[in-house]
Structure formats: structure tokens, C-alpha cells
Amino acid sequence: MAPPSPRGMPCGPRLAAVLLLAAAAALGFGVRAGAAQLCAEYYDRTCPGVHRVVRRVLKKAHEADARIYASLTRLHFHDCFVQGCDASILLDNSSSIVSEKFATPNNNSARGYPVVDAVKAALEEACPGVVSCADILAIAAKISVELSGGPRWRVPLGRRDGTTANITAANSNLPSPFDNLTALQQKFGAVGLDATADLVALSGAHTFGRVQCRFVAPRLYNFSGTRRPDPALDQGYRALLSRRCPRGGDGSALNDLDPATPDAFDGSYYANLGARRGTLQSDQELLSTPGAPTAAIVGRFAGSQKAFFRSFAKSMIRMGNIEVLTGSQGEVRKNCRVVNGS
Ligand code: HEM
Numbered sequence: 001m002a003p004p005s006p007r008g009m010p011c012g013p014r015l016a017a018v019l020l021l022a023a024a025a026a027l028g029f030g031v032r033a034g035a036a037q038l039c040a041e042y043y044d045r046t047c048p049g050v051h052r053v054v055r056r057v058l059k060k061a062h063e064a065d066a067r068i069y070a071s072l073t074r075l076h077f078h079d080c081f082v083q084g085c086d087a088s089i090l091l092d093n094s095s096s097i098v099s100e101k102f103a104t105p106n107n108n109s110a111r112g113y114p115v116v117d118a119v120k121a122a123l124e125e126a127c128p129g130v131v132s133c134a135d136i137l138a139i140a141a142k143i144s145v146e147l148s149g150g151p152r153w154r155v156p157l158g159r160r161d162g163t164t165a166n167i168t169a170a171n172s173n174l175p176s177p178f179d180n181l182t183a184l185q186q187k188f189g190a191v192g193l194d195a196t197a198d199l200v201a202l203s204g205a206h207t208f209g210r211v212q213c214r215f216v217a218p219r220l221y222n223f224s225g226t227r228r229p230d231p232a233l234d235q236g237y238r239a240l241l242s243r244r245c246p247r248g249g250d251g252s253a254l255n256d257l258d259p260a261t262p263d264a265f266d267g268s269y270y271a272n273l274g275a276r277r278g279t280l281q282s283d284q285e286l287l288s289t290p291g292a293p294t295a296a297i298v299g300r301f302a303g304s305q306k307a308f309f310r311s312f313a314k315s316m317i318r319m320g321n322i323e324v325l326t327g328s329q330g331e332v333r334k335n336c337r338v339v340n341g342s
Pocket residue numbers: 067069070071072073074077108109110111175176177178184202203205206208209210211212213215257280282
């Protein structure tokens with residue numbers, strides 16, 4: 001996990017240094033750029049309007065799609081858990097790429113790719129070749145949370161884009177809504193996050209967005225193969241979800257993840273858990289698993305939206321630091337869907 005950049009240190013793409021390294025490499029010197037750190041000021045000189053441009057495109061997209069802020073927040077998460085925050089999730093199938101878009105957690109589920117394309121196009125107009133797709137995902141998540149009423153934070157920047165994807169890692173690293181608490185904790189720990197604090201705070205992103213019936217129905221009709229409903233689910237909420245997701249019905253039908261305030265980023269997720277109204281099995285487990293080490297934090301956030309907001313911002317920064325490429329590693333893609341020069 002990269003600490004914040006030291007005060008006073010210059011921060012930003014250092015063209016001269018990059019060219020020098022490239023020249024040295026061309027001459028056959030075995031050079032490797034030292035792992036640089038992310039910093040909020042990274043584009044201050046090379047693309048000062050980056051936040052304004054992203055915000056404008058996102059607001060425009062939101063006019064047509066109330067769900068887009070949630071979808072973009074999730075994309076950053078699904079990027080970072082798979083070989084780090086390198087925009088690997090954005091790569092399409094090609095002769096050299098097996099796209100992560102078709103991994104089980106993403107297929108017909110992860111969305112927002114055309115909006116990322118629109119952001120990239122606008123940024124290529126404003127400052128060609130400068131802003132990475134991995135940074136676009138981090139900025140889009142931050143602005144999405146903010147525009148939905150959530151916390152603000154200064155998002156560290158300077159990620160470079162990867163040149164590979166890994167569908168196997170997408171299938172194994174990303175959590176499933178049917179994972180038990182032990183498995184959820186294991187997956188968060190495996191990417192270097194705190195298996196308790198970060199897990200509880202980041203799960204609070206389920207305060208907005210939608211969920212398909214296929215991820216809820218097993219809880220209603222055949223919990224863990226028992227042919228019974230999940231005993232941790234409130235009766236009234238089960239009745240509501242059962243009407244929305246009838247047995248054998250359309251698995252792609254949508255529900256709100258947070259029935260209380262569907263599109264607002266607030267702390268109601270934790271109050272929902274307290275009322276046994278977590279929508280996913282993986283949500284309710286944070287509180288209802290006997291002896292859960294996560295339960296106390298759920299209680300704390302249920303009592304204080306301020307505490308949740310502060311922790312969420314911190315955990316998003318931690319998630320955004322997972323295995324980032326910096327300096328001369330990777331590249332800045334021209335098109336987020338394809339590796340440069342392919
Ligand atoms: C803890 C483990 C997690 C599991 C098992 C999980 C699982 C899911 C599932 C199954 C959906 C519904 C997808 C669909 O119906 O197509 C969903 C939606 C969502 N997830 Fe998670 N998630 C987890 C953590 C996170 C984290 C860490 C974030 C972000 C920080 C996040 C943000 C979201 C958002 C915003 C949505 C709504 C997306 C939309 O409406 O397009 N989730 N999640």
C-alpha cells in the first residue's frame with residue numbers, strides 16, 4: 001500500500017525522466033523505473049481539467065441512466081481486485097486478450113463501459129495521451145459517490161494501464177454473493193485489504209445500485225441448498241423480494257440493493273442489515289454470521305453515517321492503491337478497450 005506522496009516532492013508524469021529511461025533501455029542498459037507513488041496532483045500540470053471533464057461526462061450519462069454512478073463505482077472495484085487497478089477489466093477480446101468482461105462476476109453484470117469510453121474520448125480531446133484508463137475508473141468512482149451524496153476524498157492518481165487481462169483471476173479473486181464470511185474475508189485479505197475494516201466499509205457501496213434476481217432468488221427459495229429461505233432474512237423483506245423475484249422467474253429482473261434510498265449514497269445499508277434487510281447473502285453475513293468479527297463495525301456505522309463516510313473514503317483510497325503500475329510501467333492506453341499498438 002503506497003503511503004501518500006511526501007510533501008514537497010514533485011509529482012506528475014516526468015517526461016524527461018521517462019524519455020531518458022527509454023533511451024537507456026534502447027541502449028541496452030537494464031533499467032527499471034523505481035515504483036513511484038500515486039498523488040492527487042498528478043495531472044495538475046498535464047491535464048488540469050481532468051476532474052471537470054469526467055464530472056461533465058458522468059452528469060450527462062446520469063441524465064439517461066440513474067444507475068450509472070453505482071455501476072461505475074463497482075467497475076473500479078472489479079478492476080482493482082484483478083491484478084491491481086490497471087484497467088484490465090476494460091480490455092475487450094482480441095488475439096492476445098481473453099477479456100475479463102466474460103468472467104462470472106462480470107458477465108451480463110458489470111456495466112458502464114460505454115460511459116468510460118465517452119470519458120476517455122473527452123479526455124483525449126482535452127489532453128491527448130495523458131490520463132490512464134485506470135485513473136479514469138478511480139476518478140469516476142470518486143465523482144459518482146460524491147454526486148450521489150456520499151463522502152468526498154482527494155483521489156490519488158498516476159496509475160498506468162496494464163497490457164494484459166486475466167479472466168482466471170477475475171473468476172477466483174472477486175467475491176460471490178453466495179460466499180460465506182470466511183471466504184469474503186479471505187478474498188479481501190488476498191489483495192492486501194483489511195479483511196474486517198475494509199470489507200465492512202466497502203460493502204457499504206451497496207447503498208446504491210441494482211441487483212438481478214438471479215443473485216437473490218437462492219436466498220428466497222433454496223438457501224445453501226436447503227430448499228428453505230435464508231433464516232437471516234426479515235420476513236417482510238422476503239415477501240417483497242419474492243414478489244419481485246418469483247420462483248423460476250426472470251433472473252435478470254432488477255431490484256434496488258438499498259430499498260430505503262435506492263440511488264442515494266448514505267449510511268442506510270447498515271441500518272438495513274440491522275433490520276435483517278441486507279439484500280445479498282454476503283451483505284447480511286457481515287452482521288448475522290455467529291461470532292462475526294465484522295458485526296461490531298456494522299453496528300458502529302449504523303449509528304454514525306459520519307464514521308461510515310470517513311472509513312469509506314479511506315478504504316476506497318486503499319483499494320485504489322492495490323498493485324498499481326506507475327512511472328514507466330505499463331502504458332497510457334489511447335483506447336481503454338485495446339492495448340496500444342495492437
Ligand atoms: C463484499 C463482497 C461483494 C459482493 C459479494 C458483491 C456482489 C455484488 C452483486 C452480486 C451485485 C449485483 C450485480 C448484478 O445484479 O448484476 C453487486 C452490485 C454492486 N456492487 Fe457489489 N459486491 C461486493 C462488494 C462491493 C464493493 C467493495 C463495491 C464498491 C466499493 C461494490 C459496489 C457495488 C455497486 C455500486 C453495485 C450496484 C451496481 C449497479 O447497479 O450496476 N460491491 N455487488
